[in-house]
Amino acid sequence: MKVAWAGSREAFQVSDRMAKLVANDPVFEKFSKPMLGRKELFKNTLRKAAYAWKLINDLRLTEEEAKWLRHYIDEPNYTDLHWEMFVPAIEGQGTKEQKKKWLPLAQTMQIIGTYAQTELGHGSNVQGLETTATFDRQTDEFVMHSPTLTSSKWWPGGMAKVATHAIVYARLIIDGLFHGVHGFIVQLRSLEDHSPLPGLTLGDIGMKFGHGTYNTMDNGVLRFDHVRIPRNQMLMRVSQVTKEGKYAQSDVPRQLLYGTMVSVRQTIVADASKALSRAVCIATRYSVVRRQFGSRNGGPETQVIDYKTQQSRLFPLLASAYAFRFVGEWLKSLYIDVKQRLEANDFSTLPETHACTAGLKALTTAATADGIEECRKLCGGHGYLISSGLPELFAFYVPACSYEGENVVMMLQVARFLVKTVSNLGYKQPVGTAAYLGRVTPLLQNNCAVQTAEDWLNPDAILEAFEARAARMVIGCGERLAMFENPEEGFAELSIDLVEASLAHCQLITVSVFIQKLNHEIPGNGVKRSLEVLCYVYALFLLHKHQGDFLATGYLTPKQASLANEQLRTLYSKVRPNAIAFVDSFNHMDHYLCSVLGRYDGNVYPKLYEAAWKDPLNDSDIVDGIQQYVQPILKQKLHYAKL
Ligand SMILES: CCCCCCCC/C=C\C/C=C/C(=O)SCCNC(=O)CCNC(=O)[C@H](O)C(C)(C)COP(=O)(O)OP(=O)(O)OC[C@H]1O[C@@H](n2cnc3c(N)ncnc32)[C@H](O)[C@@H]1OP(=O)(O)O
Numbered sequence: 263m264k265v266a267w268a269g270s271r272e273a274f275q276v277s278d279r280m281a282k283l284v285a286n287d288p289v290f291e292k293f294s295k296p297m298l299g300r301k302e303l304f305k306n307t308l309r310k311a312a313y314a315w316k317l318i319n320d321l322r323l324t325e326e327e328a329k330w331l332r333h334y335i336d337e338p339n340y341t342d343l344h345w346e347m348f349v350p351a352i353e354g355q356g357t358k359e360q361k362k363k364w365l366p367l368a369q370t371m372q373i374i375g376t377y378a379q380t381e382l383g384h385g386s387n388v389q390g391l392e393t394t395a396t397f398d399r400q401t402d403e404f405v406m407h408s409p410t411l412t413s414s415k416w417w418p419g420g421m422a423k424v425a426t427h428a429i430v431y432a433r434l435i436i437d438g439l440f441h442g443v444h445g446f447i448v449q450l451r452s453l454e455d456h457s458p459l460p461g462l463t464l465g466d467i468g469m470k471f472g473h474g475t476y477n478t479m480d481n482g483v484l485r486f487d488h489v490r491i492p493r494n495q496m497l498m499r500v501s502q503v504t505k506e507g508k509y510a511q512s513d514v515p516r517q518l519l520y521g522t523m524v525s526v527r528q529t530i531v532a533d534a535s536k537a538l539s540r541a542v543c544i545a546t547r548y549s550v551v552r553r554q555f556g557s558r559n560g561g562p563e564t565q566v567i568d569y570k571t572q573q574s575r576l577f578p579l580l581a582s583a584y585a586f587r588f589v590g591e592w593l594k595s596l597y598i599d600v601k602q603r604l605e606a607n608d609f610s611t612l613p614e615t616h617a618c619t620a621g622l623k624a625l626t627t628a629a630t631a632d633g634i635e636e637c638r639k640l641c642g643g644h645g646y647l648i649s650s651g652l653p654e655l656f657a658f659y660v661p662a663c664s665y666e667g668e669n670v671v672m673m674l675q676v677a678r679f680l681v682k683t684v685s686n687l688g689y690k691q692p693v694g695t696a697a698y699l700g701r702v703t704p705l706l707q708n709n710c711a712v713q714t715a716e717d718w719l720n721p722d723a724i725l726e727a728f729e730a731r732a733a734r735m736v737i738g739c740g741e742r743l744a745m746f747e748n749p750e751e752g753f754a755e756l757s758i759d760l761v762e763a764s765l766a767h768c769q770l771i772t773v774s775v776f777i778q779k780l781n782h783e784i785p786g787n788g789v790k791r792s793l794e795v796l797c798y799v800y801a802l803f804l805l806h807k808h809q810g811d812f813l814a815t816g817y818l819t820p821k822q823a824s825l826a827n828e829q830l831r832t833l834y835s836k837v838r839p840n841a842i843a844f845v846d847s848f849n850h851m852d853h854y855l856c857s858v859l860g861r862y863d864g865n866v867y868p869k870l871y872e873a874a875w876k877d878p879l880n881d882s883d884i885v886d887g888i889q890q891y892v893q894p895i896l897k898q899k900l901h902y903a904k905l
């Protein structure tokens with residue numbers, strides 16, 4: 263199962279080696295993090311990042327190994343933006359010459375980059391950005407300027423204190439004409455003494471949610487006061503500006519300007535299963551240790567994992583972790599394919615890839631953020647302790663619902679793709695993840711054939727149910743949209759239904775990828791049979807949760823929906839004996855989990871007790887402030903004290 267989770271024996275070995283490397287090196291200790299102040303926290307992260315870079319070089323780690331190393335260090339920092347956004351932006355949007363100049367510098371970290379798109383006034387609406395890049399023909403330069411307060415760049419990770427360079431998105435202006443938003447490579451700091459370059463105001467935007475997690479990152483604010491950069495620092499693969507000031511667009515579609523976001527959204531989907539599996543591992547192990555009620559004749563109480571209600575909250579999350587792992591793997595292969603095509607100037611699959619990355623990013627991050635919080639509740643009161651590992655994990659993870667495309671905004675992008683696909687149905691056969699929309703007649707006419715709970719243990723029945731629900735919701739939206747004279751008004755008016763239809767479409771992708779995985783790629787019958795159970799749990803849990811959709815579209819009868827729920831209950835009993843094996847298969851080491859509740863050895867209570875004594879408040883019996891503020895109250899003799 264460890265191999266199935268990792269993707270291959272080689273992938274398992276690489277991640278396992280890196281996990282151990284980090285866990286066994288005292289530099290990467292992280293239990294004390296929540297006790298540190300912001301400055302110490304930040305410096306500590308800088309120290310770890312520098313040490314990690316040294317390890318990467320000394321041990322000659324491959325790109326894959328370096329990624330795992332950074333992952334297991336488990337502290338957001340400037341290198342995330344450098345590797346995940348700055349480098350991909352140059353790779354995807356730079357010309358050959360630009361790549362030749364900038365990539366070697368970035369890949370050896372002689373420069374450190376960030377991705378400065380969002381502003382104080384605009385994040386989702388990229389076309390609404392206000393920073394300007396005005397071409398000056400005389401000097402062959404662009405003048406970067408922040409004309410308003412709201413145009414201040416706001417949020418870019420690593421920008422406040424570390425990055426030496428940034429890809430800055432700004433409105434291109436030539437001779438007073440606006441030519442859309444483009445990316446520019448801008449140097450922010452001196453490579454000699456790290457001071458901000460003249461004309462730039464740079465700082466940190468302040469503390470963020472949670473304490474020891476995202477505050478290791480220096481998210482920044484940046485303002486330009488007429489800062490000049492050479493013309494050849496505009497990323498010019500999509501559009502070019504000549505030294506005469508002529509604006510030209512190559513045959514590369516404009517959408518490629520958004521390409522870095524496709525790349526990172528794909529990574530975010532791949533990462534969702536890591537965060538969810540981490541929370542599920544903690545909650546499952548603890549649910550086996552924790553006992554409440556049910557003692558008979560003085561025997562042990564019931565393990566809370568044996569309560570059906572606990573199972574009905576925990577096991578769908580366990581199944582979701584596996585579903586997200588497989589859909590992340592699938593999306594990665596889709597992305598690798600599109601990347602190769604884009605390099606060869608084949609843009610045909612970009613719209614579908616954009617819809618998949620946007621939609622799956624929204625689906626997986628929302629479910630993971632909610633899932634981590636549910637795992638905290640599944641651990642009862644102890645889940646609220648920092649030492650459970652869950653509050654910090656939640657604080658770290660939850661911004662994924664906002665960054666890299668706010669989730670609702672992303673689902674609306676999926677909706678645009680679906681509406682377009684449906685409106686083209688007469689003359690363009692949909693392919694890939696939208697292929698089912700080419701079979702609308704049977705999907706709209708045939709109803710579910712399930713008659714017993716057992717009938718739900720059939721991949722075809724499940725697939726057809728998810729296809730019919732998505733097709734009916736999408737087609738329904740299309741029909742209602744057609745009634746509006748102005749399509750944009752119609753889209754806005756129906757946006758709530760459109761987001762729901764997009765979710766149904768994305769859930770269909772996730773379920774069908776899981777089924778596909780079982781049909782083709784699982785080595786070993788035992789592993790396959792166990793994963794089949796999780797696949798059914800995932801699908802039937804979604805069906806139960808969204809039964810309103812399945813019933814309202816008329817595909818299911820209430821009886822069939824309740825048979826699905828009955829089957830789900832039976833499936834929970836099949837998951838139970840393997841629950842610990844399923845979470846052990848994630849291969850998460852204690853160091854990575856950073857959780858007393860999720861310890862591999864189950865030795866929870868003594869370690870919780872021990873951890874409590876490490877709190878600085880327990881350094882002495884009488885702490886600072888008691889004499890000054892508590893003792894006087896105890897000793898006072900005021901009238902109202904008698905009340
Ligand atoms: C160790 C592991 C590390 C993990 C990863 C690291 C993460 C680090 C953590 C945080 C870093 C965070 C960074 C950021 O957040 S960077 C900022 C991200 N910002 C956004 O995501 C902004 C979201 N907004 C948009 O993407 C766009 O504004 C929009 C798509 C919502 C709207 O675009 P707009 O041009 O205004 O309008 P349209 O909807 O009409 O789109 C036009 C056209 O373009 C197509 N399209 C849109 N986006 C893309 C895309 N990304 N790729 C391809 N095509 C795209 C769209 O479909 C339309 O096409 P058409 O219908 O055919 O015309």
Ligand SMILES: Cc1cc2nc3c(=O)[nH]c(=O)nc-3n(C[C@H](O)[C@H](O)[C@H](O)COP(=O)(O)OP(=O)(O)OC[C@H]3O[C@@H](n4cnc5c(N)ncnc54)[C@H](O)[C@@H]3O)c2cc1C
Pocket residue numbers: 343377378379380383384385386387416417418419476481661664665666667668669670671674
């Ligand atoms: C931790 C973190 C790190 C970040 N790092 C970076 C970075 O490195 N570089 C960078 O450039 N940016 C970064 N960002 C910024 C991030 O990309 C934006 O915050 C994100 O894209 C969301 O945009 P917004 O803040 O403008 O949200 P808004 O768009 O203002 O969203 C507010 C609300 O409005 C709704 N809404 C907005 N538009 C619509 C619409 N058309 N229809 C319906 N509802 C709508 C949203 O659903 C949401 O509920 C980071 C953000 C965070 C939290």
